[in-house]
Amino acid sequence: MIQSQPLHVDVDPYHSRVTGASHIVERVDPVIYKNNPGILSPEQLSFYEKNGYLVFNSLFSSQEMKHILSHVDELKSDAGKQELAYSVVEPHSRELRSLFHTHDYDSLLKSLACDQRILGIVEQIIGSQAYIHQSRINFKPGFKGRDFYWHSDFETWHMEDGMPRMRALSCSIALTENNEFNGPLMVIPASHKKYVVCAGDTPRDNYKQSLRQQYTGVPDEAILTNLIHEHGIISSKGSIGSVTFFDCNLMHGSNSNISPFPRSNIFFVYNSVENMLQKPYCGLEARPEYIAVRKPVPLTKRKINFNDI
Numbered sequence: 001m002i003q004s005q006p007l008h009v010d011v012d013p014y015h016s017r018v019t020g021a022s023h024i025v026e027r028v029d030p031v032i033y034k035n036n037p038g039i040l041s042p043e044q045l046s047f048y049e050k051n052g053y054l055v056f057n058s059l060f061s062s063q064e065m066k067h068i069l070s071h072v073d074e075l076k077s078d079a080g081k082q083e084l085a086y087s088v089v090e091p092h093s094r095e096l097r098s099l100f101h102t103h104d105y106d107s108l109l110k111s112l113a114c115d116q117r118i119l120g121i122v123e124q125i126i127g128s129q130a131y132i133h134q135s136r137i138n139f140k141p142g143f144k145g146r147d148f149y150w151h152s153d154f155e156t157w158h159m160e161d162g163m164p165r166m167r168a169l170s171c172s173i174a175l176t177e178n179n180e181f182n183g184p185l186m187v188i189p190a191s192h193k194k195y196v197v198c199a200g201d202t203p204r205d206n207y208k209q210s211l212r213q214q215y216t217g218v219p220d221e222a223i224l225t226n227l228i229h230e231h232g233i234i235s236s237k238g239s240i241g242s243v244t245f246f247d248c249n250l251m252h253g254s255n256s257n258i259s260p261f262p263r264s265n266i267f268f269v270y271n272s273v274e275n276m277l278q279k280p281y282c283g284l285e286a287r288p289e290y291i292a293v294r295k296p297v298p299l300t301k302r303k304i305n306f307n308d309i
């Protein structure tokens with residue numbers, strides 16, 4: 001396990017958005033912090049350390065998922081009516097693509113994010129208390145849900161949000177079946193151990209574009225081809241209620257949905273309380289609070305409370 005090196009003030013090991021060519025540098029942070037005992041077995045921990053992701057097919061009962069689904073449907077119809085500030089529409093239509101910051105204003109989803117079956121795994125991996133860096137529901141509607149091109153979340157969170165080190169992970173909960181037809185999450189296993197320095201500048205207010213279609217901070221095709229030749233592609237398919245945890249630096253993406261079946265997932269991004277956001281490394285002003293939380297609330301584990309509606 002690589003021990004994280006002290007970050008010298010003037011050397012950022014993860015500087016990206018360069019004028020030169022895109023290239024790969026080694027990750028200087030561990031994947032699993034402190035190797036604490038907890039919910040994950042030693043085999044699951046070592047799978048996650050090696051591959052950068054873990055899939056659980058039925059962490060929640062179908063009864064629990066039915067509650068969450070009907071609640072999210074209400075949120076979705078409200079968002080459609082009020083054009084909520086935290087909503088992002090698809091690049092080529094007014095279809096709802098994502099609803100951000102749901103954990104903050106919705107108490108059921110906040111309690112879901114704190115559920116011990118999720119938060120216990122998160123704390124075991126990052127080796128500390130966690131807070132929500134970002135939450136969103138990606139709806140990927142049938143026929144209109146466009147792709148999310150290949151990217152490392154950490155590259156954006158480092159450069160545009162000022163996340164210093166790789167001590168964060170995402171948890172994706174399937175609200176609909178994720179199958180081979182409706183654009184499931186695809187990951188390049190083990191890619192989390194390589195950091196792709198991307199070429200190109202960061203436009204001002206980039207998030208207004210990137211959350212709809214990301215062009216900045218994406219690897220070039222030669223690097224993607226090599227990574228995929230070396231490690232392959234895994235698509236995270238699963239039924240309603242399946243949960244995928246993936247490292248902040250794992251290369252991932254998903255295809256457009258040209259099936260009639262929506263691929264709707266809730267994403268909670270957990271950051272260590274010891275890895276709080278600094279100034280964005282791209283030098284521009286910080287992204288809004290609903291995309292990158294700068295006033296963190298450390299989470300405590302509890303059982304989801306369905307009366308929290």
Ligand code: 6CS
Nearest residue numbers: 148151153156210211214
């Ligand atoms: O910019 C971000 O934070 C978002 N962009 C992508 C494509 N994935 C992570 C996150 O939702």
Ligand code: FE
Nearest residue numbers: 151152153252
């Ligand atoms: Fe992403």
